[in-house]
Amino acid sequence: MNKVLILLSLLLLSLSLTAQELSVDSGRFQKGDDTSWSAFDYDDNTWQVVSFDKAWEDMGLDRVNGIGWYRLHVTIPSSLRKGTVAAIMLDMGAIDDSDQTWINGHLAGQTGTFPEDPGGYSSEWGKRRYYIVDPRWVHWDRENVIAVRVYNYGDPGGFYRGTVKIVKPSLKYFADLSLVAETGGYKAVLATSEQTSGTLNMTVTDILTGTLETFKTQKVNLAAWKDKQISYSLPPQKRLKVTYSDPRFEEVLEAEVCAPYILTPPAPATPRYNGPLVFGVRPGSPIVFRLAFSGDKPMKYNVEGLPEGVVLDSKKGVLSGSCAEAGDFPLVFTATNDKGSAKTSFTLKVGPLIGLTPPMGWNSWNCWGLSVSQEKVMASAMALINRGLADYGYSYMNIDDAWEADERDADGRIEANEKFPDMKALGDWLHSNGLKFGIYSSPGDHTCGGYLGSLGHEQQDAEVWNSWGVDYLKYDWCGYSKVFDASPDKSEAALIRPYLYMQQYLREQPRDIFYSLCQYGRGKVWEWGAFIDANSWRTSNDINDTWESLYTTGFERQVGLQPYAGPGHWNDPDMLIVGKVGWSSSLRDSRLTPDEQYTHISLWSLLAVNMLIGCDLSQVDDFTFNLLCNNEVNAVNQDILGHQAHQDVVEDGMQIWSRDLYDGSYAVGIFNLNEESVPVLLDGVLDKIGLKAGTVRDLWRQKDIATDAEYVIPPHGVLYVKVLSSSPSRL
Numbered sequence: 001m002n003k004v005l006i007l008l009s010l011l012l013l014s015l016s017l018t019a020q021e022l023s024v025d026s027g028r029f030q031k032g033d034d035t036s037w038s039a040f041d042y043d044d045n046t047w048q049v050v051s052f053d054k055a056w057e058d059m060g061l062d063r064v065n066g067i068g069w070y071r072l073h074v075t076i077p078s079s080l081r082k083g084t085v086a087a088i089m090l091d092m093g094a095i096d097d098s099d100q101t102w103i104n105g106h107l108a109g110q111t112g113t114f115p116e117d118p119g120g121y122s123s124e125w126g127k128r129r130y131y132i133v134d135p136r137w138v139h140w141d142r143e144n145v146i147a148v149r150v151y152n153y154g155d156p157g158g159f160y161r162g163t164v165k166i167v168k169p170s171l172k173y174f175a176d177l178s179l180v181a182e183t184g185g186y187k188a189v190l191a192t193s194e195q196t197s198g199t200l201n202m203t204v205t206d207i208l209t210g211t212l213e214t215f216k217t218q219k220v221n222l223a224a225w226k227d228k229q230i231s232y233s234l235p236p237q238k239r240l241k242v243t244y245s246d247p248r249f250e251e252v253l254e255a256e257v258c259a260p261y262i263l264t265p266p267a268p269a270t271p272r273y274n275g276p277l278v279f280g281v282r283p284g285s286p287i288v289f290r291l292a293f294s295g296d297k298p299m300k301y302n303v304e305g306l307p308e309g310v311v312l313d314s315k316k317g318v319l320s321g322s323c324a325e326a327g328d329f330p331l332v333f334t335a336t337n338d339k340g341s342a343k344t345s346f347t348l349k350v351g352p353l354i355g356l357t358p359p360m361g362w363n364s365w366n367c368w369g370l371s372v373s374q375e376k377v378m379a380s381a382m383a384l385i386n387r388g389l390a391d392y393g394y395s396y397m398n399i400d401d402a403w404e405a406d407e408r409d410a411d412g413r414i415e416a417n418e419k420f421p422d423m424k425a426l427g428d429w430l431h432s433n434g435l436k437f438g439i440y441s442s443p444g445d446h447t448c449g450g451y452l453g454s455l456g457h458e459q460q461d462a463e464v465w466n467s468w469g470v471d472y473l474k475y476d477w478c479g480y481s482k483v484f485d486a487s488p489d490k491s492e493a494a495l496i497r498p499y500l501y502m503q504q505y506l507r508e509q510p511r512d513i514f515y516s517l518c519q520y521g522r523g524k525v526w527e528w529g530a531f532i533d534a535n536s537w538r539t540s541n542d543i544n545d546t547w548e549s550l551y552t553t554g555f556e557r558q559v560g561l562q563p564y565a566g567p568g569h570w571n572d573p574d575m576l577i578v579g580k581v582g583w584s585s586s587l588r589d590s591r592l593t594p595d596e597q598y599t600h601i602s603l604w605s606l607l608a609v610n611m612l613i614g615c616d617l618s619q620v621d622d623f624t625f626n627l628l629c630n631n632e633v634n635a636v637n638q639d640i641l642g643h644q645a646h647q648d649v650v651e652d653g654m655q656i657w658s659r660d661l662y663d664g665s666y667a668v669g670i671f672n673l674n675e676e677s678v679p680v681l682l683d684g685v686l687d688k689i690g691l692k693a694g695t696v697r698d699l700w701r702q703k704d705i706a707t708d709a710e711y712v713i714p715p716h717g718v719l720y721v722k723v724l725s726s727s728p729s730r731l
């Protein structure tokens, strides 16, 4: 076959037409930049034919760091035309990093920004592109050219997720239906950029019984750029669903919400200790520890038994200083306010091991993504204290990616960018309040977000972090792929090497730095993490706020990992996805239902894993506070035995996970992964896992419950109990 024929058959193969959409999975590519390349009649014959399932680097092209163009030639059938609202839509998938897209010389849209744009370059590599195209720009039943200008920074570059789709327009491209929380219920908001007439339906269903309780229907007639708002009241544990249909379109818009319900009883006004019962510090390392007492403030604190060198700020309840001598120091904490006082026994363990209980705190990624700044970190830190989350043991304030400057200084030292004017001052402020300071980097030369990594500067970086007072390092594989992929050595040792390398410099620092590996579970990291003195390791890819992600990350990926967890080293299924999250400067409420959120926190409590809150703490609502600040639920997570729960039963969409606790009791989670609620007989369930129940306590409601009773577990919900068993030899 000659070249032209090969090319023709490639182009034909790349088009597959269905009634509703057309897919294109290859086109032509050229490095460089020229605005005339957007024109329909530009001659691109000499450009390379490329497929869209591979990034630039993987197609034998030179590494492209900069601008490249794609041109797609495609015949668009008039069967894809629909009304005058919008002719077609380009579904471009994800593009690494930013793009501008033209059709027949008309700009259809832009996602992300280019270096020459005001404000400079910003990546939107993970975002799906939908561009609505004016019908007048399309050459119906004839050839069209879609030209895509792409800016790439770091690898991979360009299209790499398969196909570009050309689809019929549908309602969702110009109308949006959402439910917004308001006092006592929710407001349905239908907003549109085009005229629409249709029907809005609303139903309320009981979550436990599945009974339909209310149905309302309403005709809507809206002009372009108008919206319709209707308020509904919604009692707890009811599901509200609204739908909107316009007869011109097949598709129906839907929005659904379940009213949150609070189970955690409010804390008493008198002092109550809610923190861990041990804290590990190496001899001579600075101690940063905040006594976690809830109750009315102001409070006065006292600590008995402090070893020499350790001091208490009796107003803030903050321990600092250091202890040169190794050993276990039994302490007694007392807190007093004008309502009363409380005491608790505690052990300060001065020795080689840190991270004796899973770290509790906050990380910026799930809320702010790359838009994190010192101001936002401070706002969350203040809220941690003022909203009272610090009274429950949350103490790490961890900055994720995007704090790094573009370049190192003349001596190769890493610096923070302009969003973080003073890292040392931030660290000092956190420490003065008993909070710990966390940072992020990569063993590669750049991070996932395209910022500077530590490759070749490991020792210097560890020293800089020490000078800022860093207490936690999340070390993210990401940019290291380049080094790993280029080497023939794919052994376990090659996976371990970059982490072991940083470990030696971290441990040389005169302060304790919790070492958190983030390489998504490669090479069964849990089998070797503890041997390289890591304190935790991510067991999976990134979590997000959907049930599917929670299920895979929390349930599937944790099965069988319990032998690897224990004081000083923990499995890490990623950060929490409750509250206001968004991975960007715009935040939304977690998309998990209230029951899914109870499941999430119960499971993380059972699994003895890192409890790093991922939301904006300055916007923690009462429901989220109830999830994060249940002292009995958190006490299981922080239990000093550090035994991670194991999966005992998987049956009919139900799962039972349990763990033993240092006081001889068991924590048991009975999870309903079904779409409907399921009644369970508690003693029958406990019997299945070999527990003869004595007292059973519902940990969310914080009250003892009968064992010979039936409990209805909501869809994707949980019954989380603590059991004093009369047959304790079970495990």
Ligand code: GAL
Binding pocket: 365, 400, 401, 440, 447, 448, 449, 476, 478, 518, 541, 542
């Ligand atoms: C990912 C990591 C995320 C976040 C992100 C930052 O690799 O898993 O948790 O740290 O990088 O770019």
